[in-house]
Amino acid sequence: MHRDPLVVKVLPSDAEHKTEMGLVKLRVQSAEDVDALAQQFRQRMGKPQAGILVQEMVGDGVEVVLSCLRNADFGPVVSIGMGGVAIELFRDVTYLALPVSEEQVVAALRKLKLWTLLEGFRGKPAADVEALARAAVRFGDLFVASTEVQEFEINPVIVKKKGEGLAAVDALVTACRQDTLA
Structure with a gap:
């Protein structure tokens, strides 16, 4: 078998x-x-x-990082960019204040080098950008509602080919310090 x-x-x-x-x-x-x-x-x-x-093991796709954090100056933000080990190498990430719409997510993604991979680079199929945008919006909404969480990172998210969705591979959650909770 x-x-x-x-x-x-x-x-x-x-x-x-x-x-x-x-x-x-x-x-x-x-x-x-x-x-x-x-x-x-x-x-x-x-x-x-x-x-x-x-x-x-998740199959082929584009590795993306999806992260939310509470920024002292801007409040809750979502970041999206190249994920996996490429996050530290390329630092190709965009930040959006929450809440965010799917249209805002896609517009921000289009400004990244990551967009070329999501469109289908060198014969690879186009990735499921719609599923990524929906996930970013839902992830951000959940984060805003979870005031006890300081930071929540999913890295990598594997964005599969168009119509096949995505898969979260690894995640890290950081709770707020007790003295900072309102």
Whole structure:
């Protein structure tokens, strides 16, 4: 019986920058490999109880970061841009004050280099920009309503080809400090 490949990684609460630390393994095929990797990751970190996440490997698409944060000057904002490891390399990100509309999201995306990838670069199919815009709006609305959250980042979001939606691959949530809650 054929099984889809898995991804094995340490939970964000135990290591924020998992890729750089060698704490993510793609295309894992067996339960034995999952167990061996979990032991290896925990040993590498010196945390025998570190949480390990095993998830289905998401197929092809454009990696995007979708993040919300409470900015002291501008209030709640959403940022969208190149995701995965490219976020720190290219810093191709746009910021929008919340709440935001789908039209505002698409207009902001069009100004990024990311837009070329979303349109379908070098023979790749066009990505589901409509699903990304809807997700950004809903994500922003949820963030505004969740006043106990300081920052919420999903990175990467895999934007699949047009009509196929997207998949959130990894997320990190930071709660507000108790003394800052109103």
